[in-house]
Amino acid sequence: MKVTGFTIIRNALKFDYPIIEAIQSILPLCDDFIVAVGNSEDDTLNLIKNINSEKIQIIETVWDDTLRKGGQVLAVETNKAFAAIPEDTDWCFYIQADEVLHEKYYEEIQKAMKTYQNNDKVDGLLFKYLHFYGSYDYIGSSSNWYRNEIRIIKNNKDIYSYKDAQGFRKENNLKLNVKTIGANIYHYGWVKEPEAMQRKQEQFHKLWHNDDWLEKNVTKADKFDYSGIDALNLFDGTHPECMKKRIKEKNWKFDYDLSYNKLSFKEKLKKIAKKITGSSPGEYKNYKIV
Numbered sequence: 278m279k280v281t282g283f284t285i286i287r288n289a290l291k292f293d294y295p296i297i298e299a300i301q302s303i304l305p306l307c308d309d310f311i312v313a314v315g316n317s318e319d320d321t322l323n324l325i326k327n328i329n330s331e332k333i334q335i336i337e338t339v340w341d342d343t344l345r346k347g348g349q350v351l352a353v354e355t356n357k358a359f360a361a362i363p364e365d366t367d368w369c370f371y372i373q374a375d376e377v378l379h380e381k382y383y384e385e386i387q388k389a390m391k392t393y394q395n396n397d398k399v400d401g402l403l404f405k406y407l408h409f410y411g412s413y414d415y416i417g418s419s420s421n422w423y424r425n426e427i428r429i430i431k432n433n434k435d436i437y438s439y440k441d442a443q444g445f446r447k448e449n450n451l452k453l454n455v456k457t458i459g460a461n462i463y464h465y466g467w468v469k470e471p472e473a474m475q476r477k478q479e480q481f482h483k484l485w486h487n488d489d490w491l492e493k494n495v496t497k498a499d500k501f502d503y504s505g506i507d508a509l510n511l512f513d514g515t516h517p518e519c520m521k522k523r524i525k526e527k528n529w530k531f532d533y534d535l536s537y538n539k540l541s542f543k544e545k546l547k548k549i550a551k552k553i554t555g556s557s558p559g560e561y562k563n564y565k566i567v
Contacts, residue, residue, distance in 0.1 A: 278394055281366040281432070282307035282332075283358040285351070285442075286374045287315030287340060289324055292480065293473035294374040295465055296321075297328065298519045302378040303370050304330060306386060313358035315340045336361050348441025348484045355438035366432045367394055373442070375466035376428075379517045382460035389458050390429065400436065400453035401445065402429040403564055404460055410467040411531035413516060413524050415509040417467075420560070427455055427564055428462060441484075444563040454567045463517060470529050474501035509533050 282303050289296045304310060310332045314322050316339045325335055338357050344350040355371070362369055368390050372378070386402070393399040403425050408417040427444050430436050435448040445453055469477065475498055482495050496502075516524060 278368070278391060279363075279366045280307045280368045280370055280390065281362045282310040282370045282372065283313075283355075283362060284311075284372050284374065285313045285315065285338075285354040285358055286321060286325065287354075288317045288319055288480075289321040289374065290319040291317075291473075292477040293469045295377060295520065295523060296374040297324070298377050298517070298523060299372045299374055300325075300328060300333075301519045302380070302517050303372050304332060305380075306383060307332060307370060308366075309334060309363070311336065311358045311361045313338050313354055313361070315354060334361070342483075345483060345485065345487060350484055351442035352438035352440060355442045359436075359438065360434070362432060364432070368429055369432050370429050371445075372428065372462075373466075375464060377463045377465060377517045377520055379461065379463060379515070380519075385459055386429070389456065393456055398454055398567055399456050400431055400433065400447065401427045401455045401564075403455040403457045403566065404428045404462045406464055407461050407512070408464045408467065409512065410506055410509055411503040411533060412529075413465075413468055413520075413527065414512055415531075415533055416512050417506070418508045418510045421507070423561065425457075425562075425564070426462070427453055429458075439563060446563070452563060452565045455564045457566060463520075465520075469501075470527075471500035471503070474503075475499065503531055506533070509535065511535065 282300070284296070284300065286294065286296045300310065300312065311334050312325050313336050314325055322337070325333070336357065338354060340350055340354060342350070344353065359369065389402055405425055406423060408422040409415065410417050423443070430445055430453065433447070436445050436453065437447070439446040447453055478501060479495055482491055
């Protein structure tokens with residue numbers, strides 16, 4: 278069984294992406310790894326080149342900045358990386374630049390890949406998500422955060438990155454058939470030094486909207502204001518080993534009073550329904566569990 282990891286990255290230093298940790302977190306599960314490095318305004322290319330692993334293969338790409346609808350350019354770049362995966366690969370492990378896998382899940386993931394490797398009815402594996410916010414001590418608890426997504430797929434070139442690269446579809450826009458796996462992806466996209474978070478917000482919205490929308494809806498500021506979140510829970514687990522240095526070096530403070538959680542009445546009903554049924558009403562599911 279051969280496993281290839283793949284990811285995309287651009288301006289990792291400028292926007293403080295934990296891309297090194299993301300790659301390192303799944304590298305032990307991979308036989309090789311494709312990194313599509315986009316044209317950057319910083320030293321991202323050398324950052325990736327300095328990863329001490331013979332598994333890494335870099336492809337340099339140029340992002341089409343005119344693709345400003347629905348984050349389409351993210352899917353285009355992801356497909357470039359996926360297309361570069363060798364034919365002899367069985368499974369493809371996708372990780373985004375702000376996602377990290379805990380090493381405690383390695384054995385379970387390997388077992389699942391071996392179990393479904395030759396099962397043609399299974400296109401991929403579905404992971405659960407923990408979305409960290411503000412600091413490494415809090416996770417989002419409202420239904421606005423997506424709960425699951427596909428991160429391991431078969432090396433089937435009928436599969437492609439969907440919309441803004443959150444997930445995948447296959448030929449004729451069909452949802453992938455997936456098996457659930459008892460592993461979490463740790464999403465750190467909302468945990469950054471406030472200045473870097475503000476820079477990311479101002480830049481990232483350009484992937485979805487035109488200049489008029491940006492002018493009306495994106496607040497200009499020196500630092501991102503983390504206080505507008507609706508509801509958080511304290512995280513009581515452990516972080517991946519590769520994240521510990523970054524966490525130790527965190528240079529800002531974010532405290533949240535859990536008594537201020539301000540869920541709407543609709544959100545409260547969704548939480549009740551989730552406890553009873555296991556899913557939230559109207560939850561978006563870009564996959565079919567088989």
